[in-house]
Amino acid sequence: MRPRTAPDSNSRRMALPWTRRRGAYRLYGCLSLNRTSPMLVVMKHDASEELIAEVVSTIKDMGYDARPIRGGHRTAVGVTGNDGADEAGRLEGLDGVLEVIPVTHAYKQVSREWKESDTVVTLPNGTLVGGSDLVIMAGPCAVEGEQEILEMAHHVREEGATVLRGGAFKPRSSPYSFQGLGLEGLRFLARAREETGLMIVTEALDPDGVDLVAEYADIVQIGARNMQNYPLLRRAGRAGKPVLLKRGMSATLEELLLAAEYILAEGNEDVILCERGVRSFARHTRNLLDLAAIPVVKSLSHLPIIADPSHATGRRDKVIPMARAAVAAGADGLIVEVHQNPPHAKSDGAQSLYPEQFSELMDQIRVIARAIGRDVGASVEAVATG
Ligand code: PEP
Numbered sequence: 274m275r276p277r278t279a280p281d282s283n284s285r286r287m288a289l290p291w292t293r294r295r296g297a298y299r300l301y302g303c304l305s306l307n308r309t310s311p312m313l314v315v316m317k318h319d320a321s322e323e324l325i326a327e328v329v330s331t332i333k334d335m336g337y338d339a340r341p342i343r344g345g346h347r348t349a350v351g352v353t354g355n356d357g358a359d360e361a362g363r364l365e366g367l368d369g370v371l372e373v374i375p376v377t378h379a380y381k382q383v384s385r386e387w388k389e390s391d392t393v394v395t396l397p398n399g400t401l402v403g404g405s406d407l408v409i410m411a412g413p414c415a416v417e418g419e420q421e422i423l424e425m426a427h428h429v430r431e432e433g434a435t436v437l438r439g440g441a442f443k444p445r446s447s448p449y450s451f452q453g454l455g456l457e458g459l460r461f462l463a464r465a466r467e468e469t470g471l472m473i474v475t476e477a478l479d480p481d482g483v484d485l486v487a488e489y490a491d492i493v494q495i496g497a498r499n500m501q502n503y504p505l506l507r508r509a510g511r512a513g514k515p516v517l518l519k520r521g522m523s524a525t526l527e528e529l530l531l532a533a534e535y536i537l538a539e540g541n542e543d544v545i546l547c548e549r550g551v552r553s554f555a556r557h558t559r560n561l562l563d564l565a566a567i568p569v570v571k572s573l574s575h576l577p578i579i580a581d582p583s584h585a586t587g588r589r590d591k592v593i594p595m596a597r598a599a600v601a602a603g604a605d606g607l608i609v610e611v612h613q614n615p616p617h618a619k620s621d622g623a624q625s626l627y628p629e630q631f632s633e634l635m636d637q638i639r640v641i642a643r644a645i646g647r648d649v650g651a652s653v654e655a656v657a658t659g
């Protein structure tokens with residue numbers, strides 16, 4: 274029995290829950306898996322580029338897709354499109370191949386089995402999502418006007434955020450609520466990026482809207498209500514921009530990871546997951562922040578995961594404590610709503626922080642981050658000049 278390892282959120286090593294037996298795989302010793310699952314061809318650590326290319330071309334000759342995945346120590350080649358055909362034996366016989374393993378989860382490319390090392394999403398201003406530093410995305414729920422968004426952008430940047438949030442297209446529970454400024458809102462966000470260097474995350478509501486949002490945004494947000502909108506996920510997978518995928522309000526983690534799989538299956542590996550609370554019987558907060566989802570997702574998937582304490586709690590005074598808790602639980606960052614005048618916000622005022630509260634939140638999470646060997650990402654000016 275030879276345990277495999279994968280880095281957890283703090284880059285410590287941990288065992289993956291499977292062991293190999295001749296011709297079969299066992300999960301915690303109770304579930305037998307045959308070799309007709311989707312496969313991952315793990316190359317020997319000293320396998321040359323030629324041998325890797327040989328494996329890729331053999332897989333393609335077999336009529337399947339091959340995707341090399343470069344790890345710190347070795348390369349693996351993911352096989353998709355094999356429809357469960359039993360081809361492991363043929364691939365195992367190739368030079369440079371260490372072993373062929375089945376991917377045991379319904380989701381494949383998002384799993385740690387597929388890729389051991391953490392995915393780090395790099396944004397054009399140098400922000401790294403999923404690295405050792407936390408990334409803070411902050412701003413109003415909705416873009417309400419040019420001056421308003423510029424003012425918030427300057428404030429959150431000064432406090433250390435590197436990404437500006439703000440909906441131009443809003444998925445409101447009621448059709449009579451403010452629906453967002455649309456294209457004008459996107460233009461205001463672009464102006465804020467020009468002035469501050471902050472990256473923009475904003476939501477695309479439907480497949481036809483993705484290209485327009487992607488033209489202005491640095492990260493395309495898919496909201497909780499749309500987590501299982503498969504045409505939208507597919508379109509986002511082809512948008513050429515990183516995607517922030519929020520967990521649906523009644524979605525299991527498997528459903529969240531399968532939703533992410535839709536995006537990766539289109540060739541977009543830059544996916545950031547977001548825990549934003551799920552529906553529960555409890556009434557004391559808007560949603561129930563599922564903190565355990567953070568370490569669980571980290572062990573199942575290589576994708577970064579951030580937390581949204583604003584939508585999770587729905588109440589301003591609960592946002593800071595839950596932000597602290599999410600950072601302590603290992604979140605790679607936060608997305609937080611901040612407004613200069615929350616009682617008059619056009620959406621989600623009750624959960625929007627006052628600017629001074631956002632400053633307080635940043636001070637506090639820096640302390641928590643350092644306690645677990647992390648930090649809050651450098652400000653965009655420092656990134657730009659460094
Ligand atoms: C939002 O970020 O403003 C939003 C609508 O979030 P969610 O999709 O998580 O409800």
Ligand code: MN
Nearest residue numbers: 414610620621
């Ligand atoms: Mn909101």
